[in-house]
Amino acid sequence: MAPLTLYVSPLSAPCRLVRLVAGIVGVDLKIVNVNDLAKDLKTPEMLKKNPQHTVPTLDDNGVYNAESRAIAMYLISKYGKNDALYPKDVNRRVLVDQRLFFDQDFYSRIVSVFVTPKFLRKQTDPSSIVKVNDGLESLNRMLEGKQWLAGDNINLADYAVAISLTPIELVPESGIVPTKHPNIKEWLHRVESSTPKYMELLKTFREGVQELLKKFKQ
Numbered sequence: 684m685a686p687l688t689l690y691v692s693p694l695s696a697p698c699r700l701v702r703l704v705a706g707i708v709g710v711d712l713k714i715v716n717v718n719d720l721a722k723d724l725k726t727p728e729m730l731k732k733n734p735q736h737t738v739p740t741l742d743d744n745g746v747y748n749a750e751s752r753a754i755a756m757y758l759i760s761k762y763g764k765n766d767a768l769y770p771k772d773v774n775r776r777v778l779v780d781q782r783l784f785f786d787q788d789f790y791s792r793i794v795s796v797f798v799t800p801k802f803l804r805k806q807t808d809p810s811s812i813v814k815v816n817d818g819l820e821s822l823n824r825m826l827e828g829k830q831w832l833a834g835d836n837i838n839l840a841d842y843a844v845a846i847s848l849t850p851i852e853l854v855p856e857s858g859i860v861p862t863k864h865p866n867i868k869e870w871l872h873r874v875e876s877s878t879p880k881y882m883e884l885l886k887t888f889r890e891g892v893q894e895l896l897k898k899f900k901q
């Protein structure tokens with residue numbers, strides 16, 4: 684079987700989630716970096732694979748998939764040696780799904796805070812900052828008295844939400860500080876110290892961001 688092809692953008696948080704899950708599950712990926720997101724994802728060939736023209740896009744030998752969380756669920760369900768990352772039991776899965784849908788919305792809120800000043804050079808709408816802080820308060824409540832976000836072990840929900848938080852580092856001027864919330868701070872520490880691959884990918888992201896910011900300054 685040919686390796687699975689994953690189309691990515693190097694600094695993209697959703698792409699990082701898929702790469703992390705593939706690494707944990709043990710799936711080899713052929714990584715294709717998409718240079719020009721606005722153009723290269725809109726060719727007829729790519730639109731057939733992903734009509735939404737987004738990365739990550741997966742091509743598993745003709746089975747196409749988009750949306751990072753959906754791709755992660757697919758990889759775990761198809762290639763995982765067990766269901767620890769995404770439980771098969773509906774009574775356990777229900778909370779993981781809830782957190783993943785929370786994450787989908789939360790990440791959109793986060794995008795509107797970091798994309799505007801960094802990439803469009805416009806000021807962030809203050810209401811976007813309020814929405815991210817509201818999401819952080821919800822997250823802090825979800826973690827009250829809990830080690831992990833959705834069950835007794837670290838799983839897809841923890842990785843998805845933790846990765847979604849990382850672009851906030853790009854905009855310290857927003858005043859948003861996830862670790863100001865004690866439950867989030869302790870949980871993030873647990874996620875980071877439990878999974879070397881998570882830290883490896885985070886380090887690459889941070890180095891890439893520094894490079895990009897240098898280019899922007901020049």
Ligand SMILES: N[C@@H](CCC(=O)N[C@@H](CS)C(=O)NCC(=O)O)C(=O)O
Nearest residue numbers: 695697720736737738739750751752
């Ligand atoms: N909900 C999607 C979001 C993906 C996304 O927004 N990807 C961005 C890069 S981080 C992208 O492909 N932008 C190009 C476009 O929308 O045309 C997911 O989780 O996969």
